[in-house]
Amino acid sequence: MSNRRLYFLAGILALIALLIFGYKAALLGFPLRPHEQAPAWELEVRVGFQASGEPVRLSLRLPSGGNGYEIADEQFVSGGYGVNTRSKAGNRAVVWSSRHPEGEQFLYYRARVRPGAPAQTERDTTAPVLESPDFEGARQAAAVALVEEVRGRSADAETLVTELLRLSRVPAEHGHVAALYGHDPTLVERLHTTVEVLTAAGVGARVVHGVRLQSLARHAGLQHWLEVFDRGTWRAFDPHSGVPGIPEEYLPWWYGDLPLAQLRGGQHLHTKIALIGTPEPALRTAAWRERRFEGGWAKLSLLDLPVETRAVYMVLLTVPVGVFLLVIARNLIGIKTFGTFMPVLIALAFRETQLLWGLVLFSLLVALGLAVRFYLDRLKLLLVPRLAAVLIVVILLMLSMSLVSQQLGLHRALSVALFPMVILAMTIERMTVVWEERGAREALQQGFGSLMVATFAYGVMNIDLVEHLVFVFPELLLLILAATLLLGRYTGYRLSELARFRAFGGRA
Amino acid sequence: MSTRLFQRLRHAGVMGINRRNADFTLVYNTRRLYPLVDDKYRTKQLAQAAGIAVPTLYAKVEIERQVRDLADALQPYHDFVVKPARGSGGDGIVIVESRNRSGFRKLGGALLRLDELQHHVHNILSGVFSLGGQPDIALIEYRVKPDPVFAAVNFQGVPDVRIVVFLGVPVMAMVRLPTRTSEGRANLHQGALGVGIDLGSGATTGGVWRNRPVTEHPDTGESLAGIVIPHWEELLELAARCYELTGLGYQGVDFVLDIERGPLMLELNARPGLNIQLANGVGLLHRLERVRAETDVERVPVAERVRRARAWFGGVQSAT
Numbered sequence: 001m002s003n004r005r006l007y008f009l010a011g012i013l014a015l016i017a018l019l020i021f022g023y024k025a026a027l028l029g030f031p032l033r034p035h036e037q038a039p040a041w042e043l044e045v046r047v048g049f050q051a052s053g054e055p056v057r058l059s060l061r062l063p064s065g066g067n068g069y070e071i072a073d074e075q076f077v078s079g080g081y082g083v084n085t086r087s088k089a090g091n092r093a094v095v096w097s098s099r100h101p102e103g104e105q106f107l108y109y110r111a112r113v114r115p116g117a118p119a120q121t122e123r124d125t126t127a128p129v130l131e132s133p134d135f136e137g138a139r140q141a142a143a144v145a146l147v148e149e150v151r152g153r154s155a156d157a158e159t160l161v162t163e164l165l166r167l168s169r170v171p172a173e174h175g176h177v178a179a180l181y182g183h184d185p186t187l188v189e190r191l192h193t194t195v196e197v198l199t200a201a202g203v204g205a206r207v208v209h210g211v212r213l214q215s216l217a218r219h220a221g222l223q224h225w226l227e228v229f230d231r232g233t234w235r236a237f238d239p240h241s242g243v244p245g246i247p248e249e250y251l252p253w254w255y256g257d258l259p260l261a262q263l264r265g266g267q268h269l270h271t272k273i274a275l276i277g278t279p280e281p282a283l284r285t286a287a288w289r290e291r292r293f294e295g296g297w298a299k300l301s302l303l304d305l306p307v308e309t310r311a312v313y314m315v316l317l318t319v320p321v322g323v324f325l326l327v328i329a330r331n332l333i334g335i336k337t338f339g340t341f342m343p344v345l346i347a348l349a350f351r352e353t354q355l356l357w358g359l360v361l362f363s364l365l366v367a368l369g370l371a372v373r374f375y376l377d378r379l380k381l382l383l384v385p386r387l388a389a390v391l392i393v394v395i396l397l398m399l400s401m402s403l404v405s406q407q408l409g410l411h412r413a414l415s416v417a418l419f420p421m422v423i424l425a426m427t428i429e430r431m432t433v434v435w436e437e438r439g440a441r442e443a444l445q446q447g448f449g450s451l452m453v454a455t456f457a458y459g460v461m462n463i464d465l466v467e468h469l470v471f472v473f474p475e476l477l478l479l480i481l482a483a484t485l486l487l488g489r490y491t492g493y494r495l496s497e498l499a500r501f502r503a504f505g506g507r508a
Numbered sequence: 509m510s511t512r513l514f515q516r517l518r519h520a521g522v523m524g525i526n527r528r529n530a531d532f533t534l535v536y537n538t539r540r541l542y543p544l545v546d547d548k549y550r551t552k553q554l555a556q557a558a559g560i561a562v563p564t565l566y567a568k569v570e571i572e573r574q575v576r577d578l579a580d581a582l583q584p585y586h587d588f589v590v591k592p593a594r595g596s597g598g599d600g601i602v603i604v605e606s607r608n609r610s611g612f613r614k615l616g617g618a619l620l621r622l623d624e625l626q627h628h629v630h631n632i633l634s635g636v637f638s639l640g641g642q643p644d645i646a647l648i649e650y651r652v653k654p655d656p657v658f659a660a661v662n663f664q665g666v667p668d669v670r671i672v673v674f675l676g677v678p679v680m681a682m683v684r685l686p687t688r689t690s691e692g693r694a695n696l697h698q699g700a701l702g703v704g705i706d707l708g709s710g711a712t713t714g715g716v717w718r719n720r721p722v723t724e725h726p727d728t729g730e731s732l733a734g735i736v737i738p739h740w741e742e743l744l745e746l747a748a749r750c751y752e753l754t755g756l757g758y759q760g761v762d763f764v765l766d767i768e769r770g771p772l773m774l775e776l777n778a779r780p781g782l783n784i785q786l787a788n789g790v791g792l793l794h795r796l797e798r799v800r801a802e803t804d805v806e807r808v809p810v811a812e813r814v815r816r817a818r819a820w821f822g823g824v825q826s827a828t
Binding site: 331334380382383384433437438488489490491492493494497498499500501502503504 | 513514516517520522524525526527530531572599600623624627630631634635636637697698716719720721782785786789791
């Protein structure tokens with residue numbers, strides 16, 4: 001009998017499981033460990049101004065992510081103002097408008113900043129439109145000369161930008177630079193001029209304004225840097241050192257020479273940016289990414305289920321792990337248990353009662369149940385009424401144990417109610433038959449075997465990591481299925497058979 | 509529990525439960541045919557139709573109402589056996605040796621009142637002893653008087669002979685001897701003794717008791733080896749015929765030897781073959797492979813199959 005078809009099926013299942021698992025773990029960044037935290041920030045911009053009853057129009061640039069960050073959960077807090085967001089030339093902005101505001105006005109923009117998924121950080125590749133800069137007279141000549149000079153000392157766009165930024169740092173020391181930049185330019189002025197010079201040199205460039213993400217900043221200052229379009233994509237340059245690249249905690253906000261906020265119809269405009277780091281469960285970040293990434297696919301995520309349903313699956317999904325262990329215990333080791341899946345159900349109950357209490361309560365229940373069952377035996381009842389009677393007795397026993405433990409203050413013992421009572425009743429019945437037909441030894445052996453497997457299953461099913469893995473990556477169940485299928489064709493000896501057949505051991 | 513033992517078992521061709529289920533019962537025994545052997549009543553009918561002798565059925569109890577009339581039904585019989593039609597592993601069998609005014613006397617001497625017997629029958633009907641707990645019927649049948657050939661190595665019960673048949677070829681046999689611990693029952697897990705039989709000569713070899721090799725009966729102290737089973741050729745042929753009878757490729761056939769009626773087929777088993785290896789001190793796998801290697805084995809006549817079995821598997825010395 002060929003097992004090729006089985007190996008093929010198991011292989012396919014394992015492959016699918018690993019592919020989905022790898023995709024989710026590596027590309028969507030689903031956490032491999034429980035309780036993992038992912039960084040995130042709350043961003044708040046407060047815009048205040050003085051209104052005097054005239055129509056007001058206030059526009060505020062909005063971040064749209066970049067440098068590995070994404071913006072989520074945007075909120076606009078603005079009572080009585082019309083709100084609309086618009087996108088123009090790579091910049092997003094919100095426009096607040098109101099007809100007759102009076103007095104001090106405060107408008108808020110709030111958003112969450114999260115690191116994007118590794119697979120999602122797209123680069124901006126829109127090519128710039130080069131417009132000839134509006135240099136005049138001497139500035140024009142200085143620009144041409146400066147470009148000539150810098151170009152002579154550089155090999156490519158990157159070194160050209162670096163050299164230009166270096167020279168512009170101390171404009172006074174260089175004639176052309178001083179003529180272009182003025183004697184003591186601010187960083188923003190300097191960057192704007194640099195953009196113009198680069199444009200004159202035929203290199204697309206833009207000024208970027210952003211913030212540095214930090215754990216707490218009540219008044220986060222704006223940062224400014226340069227981006228140059230080079231080899232098909234925009235590259236950031238540090239304005240101080242001139243080298244390519246900006247620190248990874250910089251969040252780009254908007255581009256160009258417009259200010260953060262613009263006001264028409266009011267006075268005393270002032271803005272305040274506040275930032276607070278609020279790490280969140282990595283799972284939530286990953287789920288959010290998944291939802292953004294591919295609409296239809298994400299609908300299949302367990303993380304979107306209602307909380308109670310999720311709680312149920314959190315437990316249910318560990319059952320296959322327990323069942324798999326049971327297969328190993330029975331078919332590989334050869335432990336005898338009562339009922340095929342009884343140990344797994346007991347293990348589930350142990351989750352609520354904790355192991356020690358679970359063992360004590362279970363043994364107590366079965367022992368008392370057996371005593372009652374042996375008594376019922378004398379009454380010569382027929383099977384179904386007898387089973388029903390045992391079930392009722394089991395429930396009564398559970399109730400009285402709960403009541404007694406409540407009196408004693410043993411609150412753990414209250415969870416006895418979570419034992420699967422039907423399974424218990426069947427176990428008691430089966431145990432009596434085995435007890436009578438095969439002796440107490442066999443009955444106790446099977447009872448002990450069941451408890452041992454239950455304990456083992458509980459131990460594994462209760463590991464945080466296992467619970468987390470099967471819940472976050474349910475596709476791993478396909479892997480367990482594949483392994484179970486393979487075990488289904490395990491035709492070797494069970495460990496217990498080595499003992500059973502040890503008489504053959506003497507043979508050479 | 510060493511890997512060396514593991515390798516030795518492999519080398520000896522010992523078949524484990526996983527192997528038996530995966531490569532033999534699942535492959536050669538069609539699920540559909542199981543009821544033929546799992547229900548002893550149907551097996552009995554089948555055997556009788558084919559002219560194979562079985563213990564006479566005195567009565568069968570199918571519904572609870574009939575239990576009340578049990579006393580009347582049992583009136584003509586001095587001794588009998590009550591068994592569930594679908595019992596497994598000998599569970600639920602009561603052997604009544606004699607009766608008196610107050611009730612019945614079980615094998616071994618314990619007394620059983622009529623109401624106790626009736627309750628036992630009720631239990632049988634409600635499926636306490638049946639596979640999967642389905643409702644069952646109770647059979648009351650002739651109590652076999654064992655052939656005296658085993659008198660010296662038997663403790664109070666009826667020894668039975670099991671022959672494992674693969675594709676119509678007997679591959680291994682043993683005799684199961686009741687002991688004091690098994691309370692007269694012939695099931696190994698209940699403490700009966702398993703003694704291997706040489707297929708060629710029909711003579712017993714060594715035995716096994718509670719998974720340990722033994723050479724003497726634990727209760728009588730008599731040597732187990734060298735007892736020649738009477739009607740051996742006939743037993744082998746009957747066993748081989750059971751393949752055509754049920755269509756099960758891999759089965760165990762249980763016989764008892766009655767002092768008056770000779771070999772009687774007791775029951776068939778669709779999942780045999782683990783303990784018999786211990787009793788013989790020989791693994792089954794090599795023999796099963798030998799039969800499987802023959803392409804025509806299912807088409808040759810019974811007598812030829814038995815001849816081949818005796819030639820192939822006879823004269824093997826037990827290793828234990």
